[in-house]
Amino acid sequence: MNAISLYAKPSADFEAKIVESVALLRGAAQEFAPITQASSLGAEDMVVTDLLHRFQMQSGIFVLETGKLHAETLDLLERLQSHYGREVEIYRPVAEAATAFVAENGEEAMYRSLELRKACCHIRKMEPLERALAGKRGWITGLRREQSGARAEVELIEEQAERVKINPLANWTWGDVWHYIATHQVPYNPLHDQFFPSIGCAPCTRAVTLGEDFRSGRWWWEQESAKECGLHVDGAVSSIIPIRAIA
Numbered sequence: 001m002n003a004i005s006l007y008a009k010p011s012a013d014f015e016a017k018i019v020e021s022v023a024l025l026r027g028a029a030q031e032f033a034p035i036t037q038a039s040s041l042g043a044e045d046m047v048v049t050d051l052l053h054r055f056q057m058q059s060g061i062f063v064l065e066t067g068k069l070h071a072e073t074l075d076l077l078e079r080l081q082s083h084y085g086r087e088v089e090i091y092r093p094v095a096e097a098a099t100a101f102v103a104e105n106g107e108e109a110m111y112r113s114l115e116l117r118k119a120c121c122h123i124r125k126m127e128p129l130e131r132a133l134a135g136k137r138g139w140i141t142g143l144r145r146e147q148s149g150a151r152a153e154v155e156l157i158e159e160q161a162e163r164v165k166i167n168p169l170a171n172w173t174w175g176d177v178w179h180y181i182a183t184h185q186v187p188y189n190p191l192h193d194q195f196f197p198s199i200g201c202a203p204c205t206r207a208v209t210l211g212e213d214f215r216s217g218r219w220w221w222e223q224e225s226a227k228e229c230g231l232h233v234d235g236a237v238s239s240i241i242p243i244r245a246i247a
């Protein structure tokens with residue numbers, strides 16, 4: 001059994017969702033250039049990259065290489081670049097900051113307190129994200145409402161202080177994602193075949209078991225409400241733009 005045979009199951013309105021996502025991406029690429037995709041190399045982000053490529057939309061793609069990613073994820077980064085024949089921008093933490101944090105707090109600091117975990121996420125994700133988004137008017141994510149309670153209100157377009165955030169898969173189901181991957185032979189992380197639905201840094205990601213929810217393998221030792229690194233749930237969203245504004 002692999003992830004495709006386990007999960008691929010399109011919604012009745014799957015084709016309409018693709019039309020909606022493509023229209024949204026097309027409008028955003030024109031209206032909010034320069035725009036870029038933030039890819040975690042998870043299944044949703046691979047679908048977004050494939051849509052950008054298939055429909056020849058002008059968008060950068062970047063990855064936050066935290067220094068803590070699984071070997072499988074790093075391998076996928078190489079495969080992505082050769083599959084689509086394009087370079088992905090890679091943003092890494094400031095080496096001195098990461099080294100100093102580990103020297104002071106140890107390699108397993110994230111398990112000791114929420115504050116230390118967030119400090120690690122700040123050094124390895126948030127600060128590089130700021131650099132990746134500098135000068136951009138828009139960014140594209142693979143967020144879906146179904147992923148967690150904290151993401152249940154994700155909108156297709158969100159206006160933030162300095163740019164807009166585009167979530168073209170907000171309405172997609174997990175079954176839609178995998179149906180798309182199967183149909184278009186999109187490269188994906190083999191960890192998805194091993195019951196890792198959501199993949200982040202290696203120390204903070206584990207496989208889930210039957211009946212556990214989608215993000216239960218992320219920061220599993222923390223309370224549900226704390227389980228975001230700050231990239232997508234930080235109170236920065238100021239308002240929602242109706243889709244008709246750019247589609």
Ligand code: SF4
Pocket residue numbers: 066068110117118120121122124125200201202203204229
């Ligand atoms: S997910 Fe874990 S390893 Fe990655 S930056 Fe956050 S605390 Fe550090």
